[in-house]
Amino acid sequence: MFKSYDDLSDVQIDVLREIGNIGAGNAATALATILNEKVDISVPKVRISGFDEAVNALGGAETLSVGVLVDFFGEARGMMMFLLKLDEAKNIMDVLIHDDDGETDENGLSEMKLSAIKEVGNILSASYINSLSVLTGLTINVSIPGVAIDMVGALMDVPIIEFGSIGDKVMFIEESFLGETNDISSNIIMFAEMETLKVIMERLGLEL
Amino acid sequence: MSEKLVVGISDYKKAKGTGMLVTYALGSCVGICLYDKQAKVGGLSHIMLPDSAMFANVETNRMKFADTALPDLYAELKAMGANPARLTAKIAGGAQMFQTSASSKIGQIGERNVKMVKQVLAALKIPIIAEDTGANYGRTVFFDVADGSVKIQSLNRIVREM
Numbered sequence: 542m543f544k545s546y547d548d549l550s551d552v553q554i555d556v557l558r559e560i561g562n563i564g565a566g567n568a569a570t571a572l573a574t575i576l577n578e579k580v581d582i583s584v585p586k587v588r589i590s591g592f593d594e595a596v597n598a599l600g601g602a603e604t605l606s607v608g609v610l611v612d613f614f615g616e617a618r619g620m621m622m623f624l625l626k627l628d629e630a631k632n633i634m635d636v637l638i639h640d641d642d643g644e645t646d647e648n649g650l651s652e653m654k655l656s657a658i659k660e661v662g663n664i665l666s667a668s669y670i671n672s673l674s675v676l677t678g679l680t681i682n683v684s685i686p687g688v689a690i691d692m693v694g695a696l697m698d699v700p701i702i703e704f705g706s707i708g709d710k711v712m713f714i715e716e717s718f719l720g721e722t723n724d725i726s727s728n729i730i731m732f733a734e735m736e737t738l739k740v741i742m743e744r745l746g747l748e749l
Numbered sequence: 750m751s752e753k754l755v756v757g758i759s760d761y762k763k764a765k766g767t768g769m770l771v772t773y774a775l776g777s778c779v780g781i782c783l784y785d786k787q788a789k790v791g792g793l794s795h796i797m798l799p800d801s802a803m804f805a806n807v808e809t810n811r812m813k814f815a816d817t818a819l820p821d822l823y824a825e826l827k828a829m830g831a832n833p834a835r836l837t838a839k840i841a842g843g844a845q846m847f848q849t850s851a852s853s854k855i856g857q858i859g860e861r862n863v864k865m866v867k868q869v870l871a872a873l874k875i876p877i878i879a880e881d882t883g884a885n886y887g888r889t890v891f892f893d894v895a896d897g898s899v900k901i902q903s904l905n906r907i908v909r910e911m
Contacts, residue, residue: 592758592797602773603889605904610847647905687847691904694758694774695887699846701758702777702797702858709759709810 546589546712546735553742554587560741561585561714563676564669565729569718571668572725575661576636579721586715592701595711599624599728602694609662610687610699613670616679617740619733620700621669623662625726627690630658633725637661648690659688665729677744700732712738751895756780759813761794761822764894765829773889775842777859779815779866779882780890782839783822783875784897785831791894792822798858799865815865823873838870839879839899839911841888848885859883879911 549557565582573580588598596602607630609623625633627648634654645651650658663686674681689696705711714731733741754762756772764770770793772780784791794812801814811817827833843863863882870877881888881901891900901909 596758596774608847689846689885691776691846691887692774692889695776695844695846698758698774698776698778698797698887705759706798707804707809709813 544735545708546710547708549589549712549738553738553747556742556745556747557587557714557738558585560673560676561587561716561731564672564714564731565716565718567668567672568665568729571664572661572718575664576633576720576723576725578636578723578725580725581719581721583717583719587712588715589710589712591710592705595701595713596694596697598715599697599730600626600693602692604693605690606693606696607658607688607690608696609659609666610689610696611663611666612684613666613681614684615682617673617677617681617733617737619731619737620703621666621683622696622700622730622732623665624693624696624728624730629724629726632723633661633727634658636723636725650690655688655690659686662686662688669729669731673741677741679740679744700730704732704734751893756793756795758795759797759810761792761812761818763790763792763822763825763829765790766894768894770892770894771890775888775890776844776846777842777862779840779842779859779862780888781819781866781870782890782892782899783819783826783836784839784892784894785826785835786837786897787835788830788832789894790826790829790831791892791897792826793890793892794818794822796862796866799861815862815869819866819869819873823875833874836873836875837878837897838875839892840866840877841881841890841899841901841911843882844884844886844888846885846887881909881911
């Protein structure tokens, strides 16, 4: 029986990696369209790690980053986070919004740019979840996005608390986007409830 | 420079005489510094969730929850020579990082963490002498066991002493 993320078999981890690949592939297509730029994706990583290791894997607790968080719910439950360093967020916004003379905040982003980055995160998460839904036939809804600029550790607190309440590990599927001409490196990360992983495996014909 | 001890998520550490206890980037989690100034014995706890009772039927890390971590740390500090009657607390964290999570089971978790920490400290009769909690930003805590001073560092915000 499937009680903790550690119980996932190699075959199941391969399935999750493939889900990540398809989800992030869809999201990358959306990002490429938004930015009018070729976007490459990394090989997906499925991480099952302790809380501190999870934060370190994403750049370290105190790294200044922008996170866009979307909850998904319905027949599958989890969270998507679009996570990128502040400088990379600024690069993406420079590609997207050329003439913005709005007042910038303490992080050097205008309200318009912050709102745009939230929308980019929203679109990428929705593309990812949409592909998961198509693949599994599950009905999945997504929440409105939330955006925050802070230390990675503080941003990651939210999914870690949500999915680390039982056991001492979290599972997430992580992929990076890389732009061909502009430095727009960023990550899309999916967290899912154990029950959801079970349902996904069943839908794909794998028993747990 | 005194020795730096890093406290992870769902963890606590103690020191006596000297030592800098540090925990990085508290979001909705709460950091609790307990200190006996006379004995120079202190501990820093980084809790993630308020209540272990929700997970009573599973084996879990007691340092994750306010209701188990704090009594455990209290007992260990006492064993190290702290006088429970002299213990004081400084607490930080418990932010709400994102304005979303409509579907989340754990909405307002930062606030609930802070509330439970206060309840548990009250039950242990430990007064809270400084607090920097809530709002929507992360905090790193530096706790110097040599003198009990606590510094809070946040993004774009100056280091605050408390």
